Amino acid sequence: MTEIIDGLIVLFVMAGALLTLISAIGVLRLPDVYTRSHAISKSTTLGMIFILMGTLFYFWLKHDHFNSRLLLAIVFLFLTSPVSAHLISRAAYYSGVRPWEGTVRDDLAERRENRTKSAE
Amino acid sequence: MAQQLLLNVILAFVWMFLADSFSGSSFVIGYLLGLGILFVLRRYFSTTFYVVPLFVIGKLALIFIKELLLANWAVLKIVLSPSLNMKPCIFALPLEVKKDWEITLLSSLITLTPGTFVIDVSDDKKEIYIHTIDAPDVDEAVRQIKTSFEKTILEVSR
Numbered sequence: 235m236t237e238i239i240d241g242l243i244v245l246f247v248m249a250g251a252l253l254t255l256i257s258a259i260g261v262l263r264l265p266d267v268y269t270r271s272h273a274i275s276k277s278t279t280l281g282m283i284f285i286l287m288g289t290l291f292y293f294w295l296k297h298d299h300f301n302s303r304l305l306l307a308i309v310f311l312f313l314t315s316p317v318s319a320h321l322i323s324r325a326a327y328y329s330g331v332r333p334w335e336g337t338v339r340d341d342l343a344e345r346r347e348n349r350t351k352s353a354e
Numbered sequence: 355m356a357q358q359l360l361l362n363v364i365l366a367f368v369w370m371f372l373a374d375s376f377s378g379s380s381f382v383i384g385y386l387l388g389l390g391i392l393f394v395l396r397r398y399f400s401t402t403f404y405v406v407p408l409f410v411i412g413k414l415a416l417i418f419i420k421e422l423l424l425a426n427w428a429v430l431k432i433v434l435s436p437s438l439n440m441k442p443c444i445f446a447l448p449l450e451v452k453k454d455w456e457i458t459l460l461s462s463l464i465t466l467t468p469g470t471f472v473i474d475v476s477d478d479k480k481e482i483y484i485h486t487i488d489a490p491d492v493d494e495a496v497r498q499i500k501t502s503f504e505k506t507i508l509e510v511s512r
Contacts, residue, residue, distance in 0.1 A: 253426060260433035268473070268485045269442055273433055275465060276425045316465035320472050323485065327473055333485075334442060 239295045243288050250284030253277045266334035267326045275319030283308050358404040362388045410509045414463075417506065421467040428468040432487060440488040444473065446481045447500060456507050457482070463503050 260273025290304040362385060369384025370376055389405075396403045432440055451457055461472040461482060469487040476482070 253430075256430055256433055260429065263433060263438065265438065266442075268444075269440070269487055272469065272471060272485075272487050273429055275471060276422070276429050277433075279466065280422055280426045313462070316462045316471070320461065320465060323471070323473050333444065 239291070243292050243295075246284050246288030246291065250281045250286075250288060253281030253284065257281065267331050268323055268333055271319050271323045275316055279311060279315045282311055286311075355401055355404045355407050358392060358399060358401070362392055362404075365391060407510050410506060414503075414506050414510065417503070418463060418466070421463070425466060425468040429487075432469075442485065442487055444483060444485050446476075446483055447497075448481055449479065450504055451507055451511075452479070453511065454479075456511060460500075460503060460507055464500065467503075 254277070257273045257277030260277065261270050264270045264273055286304050286308050290301060293299045293301050365388030366381050366384035369387055370380050373380050373384075393403060449457065451460055457475060457479060461475070464484060465471040470484050472482055473485050474483045
């Protein structure tokens with residue numbers, strides 16, 4: 235039984251660390267703000283959640299101490315990280331950062347032009 | 355829904371006063387009895403029996419976790435593939451949900467699902483603008499996911 239618990243904890247922490255690493259690689263490799271935002275918002279969220287869950291299970295199952303703050307941190311991460319990704323990319327879009335040239339379609343372009351016109 | 359929940363708690367407290375025992379277990383017994391009473395009297399409420407939306411919220415949470423795992427798998431494949439041959443695109447999606455909290459929930463769900471995230475909501479709240487990381491194979495599939503998300507959210511608020 236302890237082997238299973240150890241394996242579970244190791245699996246969670248390793249998966250979390252790997253996902254965080256992959257999102258860091260994604261930030262280096264992907265071409266523009268928006269595609270980077272994909273890598274950041276998804277992989278780091280899940281990576282951090284996995285690491286926190288590993289920590290939760292470690293203290294819960296090995297030391298018999300249930301830390302509810304970790305659970306709360308998971309919920310907060312879940313709620314806040316998509317919103318921050320949205321706000322950063324929205325701010326980037328309206329301050330004139332162009333999407334990568336491979337971008338196929340851009341329904342927002344018209345809207346941005348209207349906004350800049352009304353600002354002038 | 356909140357009204358029915360409050361009524362059920364009040365009924366549980368009435369049971370605790372009737373039974374003259376103030377413990378967690380008598381609260382649970384009173385709550386279950388109140389649940390039965392509310393089920394019998396469900397046709398007098400304007401909204402559905404409140405257990406149904408709770409189940410739908412549970413379903414939404416499960417969909418959310420599944421989509422989060424799939425999203426990470428998709429990002430992982432794109433980031434680690436040797437050539438970057440994705441085709442990003444920004445498209446407008448017409449909304450059926452009306453209330454602010456529904457739109458917020460839907461955009462968080464979309465942001466954490468495979469290959470999509472929300473850039474902006476239009477001023478009249480009729481459209482949201484979504485950036486997808488790989489247009490050709492995601493576009494249609496994503497539309498389907500969105501209709502299932504939207505349908506579930508509409509089920510909660512009905």
